[in-house]
Amino acid sequence: MTQPLTLRRLATSGPAGEGAIFTNAACGFEVPVAWFEPRYWVAQGALLGSARGRGATQFFEHEGRRYALRHYRRGGLIAKLSADRYLWLGENATRPLRELRLTMLMQNAGLPVPVAVAARYQRAGAGYTGDLITELLPDTLTLAQRLDAGELGLATWAAIGRCIRRFHDQGYCHPDLNAHNVLLRGESEVFLIDFDRARRRRPGLWADGNLTRLLRSLEKLDDARAVRRVDMTQWQCLLAAYQTGAGQTDIWKTGGG
Ligand SMILES: Nc1ncnc2c1ncn2[C@@H]1O[C@H](COP(=O)(O)OP(=O)(O)O)[C@@H](O)[C@H]1O
Ligand SMILES: [Mg+2]
Known part of the structure; x- marks a missing residue:
């Protein structure tokens, strides 16, 4: 099943020079690359805080809406080898794109999940790093x-x-x-x-x-x-x-x- 995603290729980002942003078209806007950079939200004075734990999830506010930005990080022993880099097995196998698609499917099926907004991957050597933006579930x-x-x-x-x-x-x-x-x-x-x-x-x-x-x-x-x-x-x-x-x-x- 095809899902309504808008795609923007990032020709110049990352050392390997390749990446992409996928936005849930239902959100009605295309997410710019700056949204994936916590320092951008700091500069805007719009960073609300971060989750305890692995510390790779940050919360920000934009035009009255709140979002969670998660940088994919490894857990366990393998994290010592590579904290946030995953083996590249093709675009469709990237974690952020898979999670974006799956969360959209679940939402369409009426399941109680956050609205998935956008996913980004950036090629890095033989691997990639990834991020996901979801809408914050208020009052939870x-x-x-x-x-x-x-x-x-x-x-x-x-x-x-x-x-x-x-x-x-x-x-x-x-x-x-x-x-x-x-x-x-x-x-x-x-x-x-x-x-x-x-x-x-x-x-x-x-x-x-x-x-x-x-x-x-x-x-x-x-x-x-x-x-x-x-x-x-x-x-x-x-x-x-x-x-x-x-x-x-x-x-x-x-x-x-
Ligand atoms: N959409 C969301 N709405 C509200 N809180 C969220 C949302 N996404 C993440 N969080 C908070 O951030 C924490 C970490 O996010 P999570 O996506 O579980 O990443 P990880 O477990 O990989 O660190 C969650 O335990 C929760 O407290
Ligand atoms: Mg978690």
């Missing part, structure tokens, strides 16, 4: 941040389970489902973010793998906390809602504000 905090602030009610755990099930029902596997990639607004609105390496798959054990990864992330956070914020009752509540599925009306969403 990550599941991890919410748990730091206090316990969550069972209805919220159920809403998270139902949300994940909606993605899985459409075959979307989130290989990095963790407490920093689940965003909450209020008690009942749930979003998933960060679809680097996510893909569509036939039904399979990967769905359990996503859930196990989330549980491990919650356990890891709890181990580091003075007070436990997650117990098995809450996790069972999430699982029960996941198993019941999203085929039912989302009462938390329609009931909430």
Whole structure:
């Protein structure tokens, strides 16, 4: 399926002299190259801050709208070899373009994801570096941040389970489902973010793998906390809602504000 993307080739950027920006045409404007440079937003006085963690996601504001700019960075041991460079396997295999396309597909399917705005890659030797811009989801905090602030009610755990099930029902596997990639607004609105390496798959054990990864992330956070914020009752509540599925009306969403 072709997706409405506008393409701008960057003939002179980067040492290898090649790159490209893809913009989600539905956004109605073409993203200029400066948007991918945090120092541009600093100079404009429009940088709002950055995410804790890997520190490669920055937030900026433009004409009253807020955006997240993520520079793709490697994790784990390989990061010591190359912090942000990936092997070039062709344009369509670049992480930012894949994530842009996949997020647009999910949005079109009605799934709760941020609006994906634009992707850039820049060739660098035998590899490339990449960036992605999404619209900031207003008034959200990550599941991890919410748990730091206090316990969550069972209805919220159920809403998270139902949300994940909606993605899985459409075959979307989130290989990095963790407490920093689940965003909450209020008690009942749930979003998933960060679809680097996510893909569509036939039904399979990967769905359990996503859930196990989330549980491990919650356990890891709890181990580091003075007070436990997650117990098995809450996790069972999430699982029960996941198993019941999203085929039912989302009462938390329609009931909430
Ligand atoms: N569209 C968005 N809306 C709100 N917050 C976001 C958005 N994108 C990223 N964030 C915040 O930035 C953090 C890091 O972004 P993420 O895309 O998960 O990159 P990574 O995990 O690779 O560092 C998230 O955990 C979240 O707190
Ligand atoms: Mg993340």
